[in-house]
Amino acid sequence: MHLFGHEKDPVPDGKNHNGTLNRPEGVLYSTPVESEGGEQADGTAIIRIDHLSKVFTGKTKNVIAVNDVSFEVMRGEIFGLLGANGAGKSTLIRILTTLLSPTSGQAFVDNYDILKDPEKIREIIGVCAQNYTSDSELTAYDNLEFYGKLENVPDSILPDRIWELLKMAGLADRAYMPVGTFSGGMKRKLEIVRAFIHRPLILFLDEPTIGLDPEARREVWQQIMLLNKEHTTIILTTHYMDEAEKLCGRIAFIERGSLIALDTMENLRNLIPAGDLIEISVDHMDPLAEEAIRKINLVNAVSVVEHNVKISATNGSRVIPAILAAFEQYAIPIISISIHSPSLEDIFIYLTGKGLDSGNGDGNETPGTGRRRSP
Amino acid sequence: MPMMLRSAFAIFKRDFKKFLSNPFIIMMTLLMPIMYLVIFGNAMGGTITHIPVGVVQEVPPYNDTPLFTSAAYQLNHIDQTDAEKMLDVTVYADEAAAKQDLDNGKLSAVIVFPSSVSNDNAVRVYLDSSDSITPALVEAAVNQVMLGLGAHNPVLVDKIYGDIKYIQFFSVGVIMMAIFSATMFGGGIALIKDRENGIHEGYLVTPIKRSSIIMGIILSGTVRAFIAGCTIFWIDLLITGIILQSFQDFLLVLLVILIACIGVTSLVVSFASRFATQQEYASVIAFLNMVLFMTSGAFYPVIGMPGWLSWITIINPEYYGIHALRSIILRNQGFNVIGNDLIALLIFSTAMIILGIVTFRRTLE
Known part of the structure; x- marks a missing residue:
C-alpha cells in the first residue's frame, strides 16, 4: 500500500513559505507491518493527512510549524510522533483534534474532514494535552465527573467509571482532594485516564509520560497497551526514544515541521548502513584476526583502538558466532563483549544530524533517552 | 548599593516592557478618566429639561379660562440659560386621565388650575415624589408662573408617593x-x-x-x-x-x-x-x-x-x-x-x- 506519495511537490498554496527549511530529499516510508505495537491494526486508515501545513503568522516573522506533512494512521495501531521540542508534533495533534485549523492541506479522522465535521471528530476522540488541563480548584472526582458529562458518558455508569479510572491512576484515596494539591505525576496520570473516560475510538496522547517517574511511566505504558488491545487507535507524541520503541508499531519522525521518516522500528533500524555495533575487549589484538573478521559476511567495518575492537555488522547477533570463531582460531582471549543495536536516537541522529533532546542542535544529551544495550 | 539599584532597574524594566507591550491597557488607562469627565460631568451636572407635566382645569366652566390658558402657555415656555426649556406641558381635559398618566409614570406632575383667580381656590400640584430632583423644580416653576400672572391663589402640593429621601x-x-x-x-x-x-x-x-x-x-x-x-x-x-x-x-x-x-x-x-x-x-x-x-x-x-x-x-x-x-x-x-x-x-x-x-x-x- 502506498502510504504517502511524496513526489517532492511544492509547498501547498505557497502561502508564507520562504523555502528556507532544509528538508531531506525525500521521506522514507514503507508499508505498515503488523508489529509489536499494532496488535489490532487491520490495514485500513483511520487518519489520513494530506499535504497539511500550518503557518503561524507573527509580527516579525512567520513560523512554519507543520510543513507539507502527509501520512496515514492505521486503525488499531499505536502510532508514534517523534521529534525534538518545537518540531511541530503538538501543532499536528492540535490540528487533528480540531483545536487549530490548517493553513493548507486536508486531514480526515475516521473519514470526517477536520474542517467540515469537527463536531463528529470530537465525539470519537480522547485527548491528553501536553499541559495540565484539569481544574486545580476542583477535586479529582469532580474533574472526571465534569469531563464524563462533557463526553456524554451516561449518568448511570459514570460514577463506576470514575472510580475505575481513579483506581487505575492510583488516585482512589485522593479522589476528594483538590487537583491543585497533587504532584506533577499524579496530575498527569489523572489527565491520561480522563482522556479515555468515554472509551474513545482514537486516543491522542501528547507527551503522556513527561515528568513521570520510571514506575509511573511503565504503568502508563501498560495502560496504553491495554487500551490498544481493546481496539483503541493511539497516537502519541514523545521525545523519549524508549517510549516510542516500547509502544509504537510505527514511528514518524518530525523535524522542523516536516516528516522525515515513517516506518516500523525494525525497518527504521535497517536504515543505518552500519548496522549493529559489536564491542569486544581483549588483552591484545592480532592483525591477522582483524583481517579474518573483516572477511566475515555481513561485517561492514572493523576498527581496533588499543584493547577495544569495534565491529559494525548488519545483523550483529547472527555474526557473533563467526566472530567468536575467529578469535578462537587466533587464540585471543575475550574479556568482554557487547552488542549495541542502533536505537531510535541513533536513527534520529543519522537522519537529522543531531540529537533528539538537543532542541536547537546544541548537542546536549539529557538523561532519559534510553539507549538499548544487549549484553 | 549599585547592585541594589541595578536590580531595581531590572524590575522597573521588566514591568515597563510589559506595560508598553499592551497598548490596549495603556489606552484604557487614559480613556477611563476622560470618560469619567465626559459622562460623569454630563450625567450628574446636567440641567433638567423637558419634564413631562400635565395641566388640567377644574370644571365648571367647561371652556378654558384666561388664567388656565396663560399659565399653561407660560409653563410650557420656561426658558433656561444654556439649555432647552424646562417643562413639556400637555393639556388634559379630564383630571382623572391626567392622574392616571401620573400613576403610570408618563408624567412627572399634574397641575390642576382652579376656575378663577382668587385666594380661596388653590392650585393643586400632584408630584411624582419618587424622583429626587423634578418635584422641587416643578413646584418652583408653578410658583413662578402664578407670581408672574399676578394670581395669588395658594399652591397645594401633594407628593403622591410621600416624602422619599x-x-x-x-x-x-x-x-x-x-x-x-x-x-x-x-x-x-x-x-x-x-x-x-x-x-x-x-x-x-x-x-x-x-x-x-x-x-x-x-x-x-x-x-x-x-x-x-x-x-x-x-x-x-x-x-x-x-x-x-x-x-x-x-x-x-x-x-x-x-x-x-x-x-x-x-x-x-x-x-x-x-x-x-x-x-x-x-x-x-x-x-x-x-x-x-x-x-x-x-x-x-x-x-x-x-x-x-x-x-x-x-x-x-x-x-x-x-x-x-x-x-x-x-x-x-x-x-x-x-x-x-x-x-x-x-x-x-x-x-x-x-x-x-x-x-x-x-x-x-
Missing part, C-alpha cells in the same frame, strides 16, 4: 450595582482564567457546543448576581426604611432582579467570550460598569442628561432594571408600568447571549 431613591440603584459587581467577578471570568491557564484546551476537544459553554457560564453568573442583588435588596430595606406595600410587590422585585441579572450577566459574558487576559477584561468591564451605572439613572434622573447621553440609556440594561425596581419599590406600580422594562431586558439578554455564542472561539486561534 435621596438614600431611598439611590438605594434602588445600588441593587443594580450589586448585580454588576457580582458579574464582574463571576460572569465569564472563569472562561478567561481557563484561557489564561490553558485549561480550555481540555474541554474544547470534547463534543461540548459553544452555546452550552456560554449558557452554562451565564447561568452560573446569573445565580451569583441574583444572590448579590437580593442580599443588597434586603440590606436596603433595613438601612433606608423602605416599606413594600404587598407581598406581591416583593415577588415582583425578585422577578425584576432575576431578569436584570440575566441581562447584565449575558452582557458581561458576551465580552468575556472574546478576551484573552483578565487584565484586559477587567479594564473593559470596569469602564463598562462606569458608563452603564452613570447613565442608568441610579444617581440622577435620566431626564437631566444631554440628548446624546440619554441615547445610551436605550441600550442600557441597568436603566430598565432601575426603572422597573423604582416603579415597584417606590411607586407601588405593577406589570402595566414595568412590562416594557422587562421586555427590553429580555430582548437585550437574548441579543447578548447570541453575541456571546457567536464570538466565542471554539479553537485555540
Whole structure:
C-alpha cells in the first residue's frame, strides 16, 4: 500500500513559505507491518493527512510549524510522533483534534474532514494535552465527573467509571482532594485516564509520560497497551526514544515541521548502513584476526583502538558466532563483549544530524533517552 | 548599593516592557478618566429639561379660562440659560386621565388650575415624589408662573408617593450595582482564567457546543448576581426604611432582579467570550460598569442628561432594571408600568447571549 506519495511537490498554496527549511530529499516510508505495537491494526486508515501545513503568522516573522506533512494512521495501531521540542508534533495533534485549523492541506479522522465535521471528530476522540488541563480548584472526582458529562458518558455508569479510572491512576484515596494539591505525576496520570473516560475510538496522547517517574511511566505504558488491545487507535507524541520503541508499531519522525521518516522500528533500524555495533575487549589484538573478521559476511567495518575492537555488522547477533570463531582460531582471549543495536536516537541522529533532546542542535544529551544495550 | 539599584532597574524594566507591550491597557488607562469627565460631568451636572407635566382645569366652566390658558402657555415656555426649556406641558381635559398618566409614570406632575383667580381656590400640584430632583423644580416653576400672572391663589402640593429621601431613591440603584459587581467577578471570568491557564484546551476537544459553554457560564453568573442583588435588596430595606406595600410587590422585585441579572450577566459574558487576559477584561468591564451605572439613572434622573447621553440609556440594561425596581419599590406600580422594562431586558439578554455564542472561539486561534 502506498502510504504517502511524496513526489517532492511544492509547498501547498505557497502561502508564507520562504523555502528556507532544509528538508531531506525525500521521506522514507514503507508499508505498515503488523508489529509489536499494532496488535489490532487491520490495514485500513483511520487518519489520513494530506499535504497539511500550518503557518503561524507573527509580527516579525512567520513560523512554519507543520510543513507539507502527509501520512496515514492505521486503525488499531499505536502510532508514534517523534521529534525534538518545537518540531511541530503538538501543532499536528492540535490540528487533528480540531483545536487549530490548517493553513493548507486536508486531514480526515475516521473519514470526517477536520474542517467540515469537527463536531463528529470530537465525539470519537480522547485527548491528553501536553499541559495540565484539569481544574486545580476542583477535586479529582469532580474533574472526571465534569469531563464524563462533557463526553456524554451516561449518568448511570459514570460514577463506576470514575472510580475505575481513579483506581487505575492510583488516585482512589485522593479522589476528594483538590487537583491543585497533587504532584506533577499524579496530575498527569489523572489527565491520561480522563482522556479515555468515554472509551474513545482514537486516543491522542501528547507527551503522556513527561515528568513521570520510571514506575509511573511503565504503568502508563501498560495502560496504553491495554487500551490498544481493546481496539483503541493511539497516537502519541514523545521525545523519549524508549517510549516510542516500547509502544509504537510505527514511528514518524518530525523535524522542523516536516516528516522525515515513517516506518516500523525494525525497518527504521535497517536504515543505518552500519548496522549493529559489536564491542569486544581483549588483552591484545592480532592483525591477522582483524583481517579474518573483516572477511566475515555481513561485517561492514572493523576498527581496533588499543584493547577495544569495534565491529559494525548488519545483523550483529547472527555474526557473533563467526566472530567468536575467529578469535578462537587466533587464540585471543575475550574479556568482554557487547552488542549495541542502533536505537531510535541513533536513527534520529543519522537522519537529522543531531540529537533528539538537543532542541536547537546544541548537542546536549539529557538523561532519559534510553539507549538499548544487549549484553 | 549599585547592585541594589541595578536590580531595581531590572524590575522597573521588566514591568515597563510589559506595560508598553499592551497598548490596549495603556489606552484604557487614559480613556477611563476622560470618560469619567465626559459622562460623569454630563450625567450628574446636567440641567433638567423637558419634564413631562400635565395641566388640567377644574370644571365648571367647561371652556378654558384666561388664567388656565396663560399659565399653561407660560409653563410650557420656561426658558433656561444654556439649555432647552424646562417643562413639556400637555393639556388634559379630564383630571382623572391626567392622574392616571401620573400613576403610570408618563408624567412627572399634574397641575390642576382652579376656575378663577382668587385666594380661596388653590392650585393643586400632584408630584411624582419618587424622583429626587423634578418635584422641587416643578413646584418652583408653578410658583413662578402664578407670581408672574399676578394670581395669588395658594399652591397645594401633594407628593403622591410621600416624602422619599435621596438614600431611598439611590438605594434602588445600588441593587443594580450589586448585580454588576457580582458579574464582574463571576460572569465569564472563569472562561478567561481557563484561557489564561490553558485549561480550555481540555474541554474544547470534547463534543461540548459553544452555546452550552456560554449558557452554562451565564447561568452560573446569573445565580451569583441574583444572590448579590437580593442580599443588597434586603440590606436596603433595613438601612433606608423602605416599606413594600404587598407581598406581591416583593415577588415582583425578585422577578425584576432575576431578569436584570440575566441581562447584565449575558452582557458581561458576551465580552468575556472574546478576551484573552483578565487584565484586559477587567479594564473593559470596569469602564463598562462606569458608563452603564452613570447613565442608568441610579444617581440622577435620566431626564437631566444631554440628548446624546440619554441615547445610551436605550441600550442600557441597568436603566430598565432601575426603572422597573423604582416603579415597584417606590411607586407601588405593577406589570402595566414595568412590562416594557422587562421586555427590553429580555430582548437585550437574548441579543447578548447570541453575541456571546457567536464570538466565542471554539479553537485555540
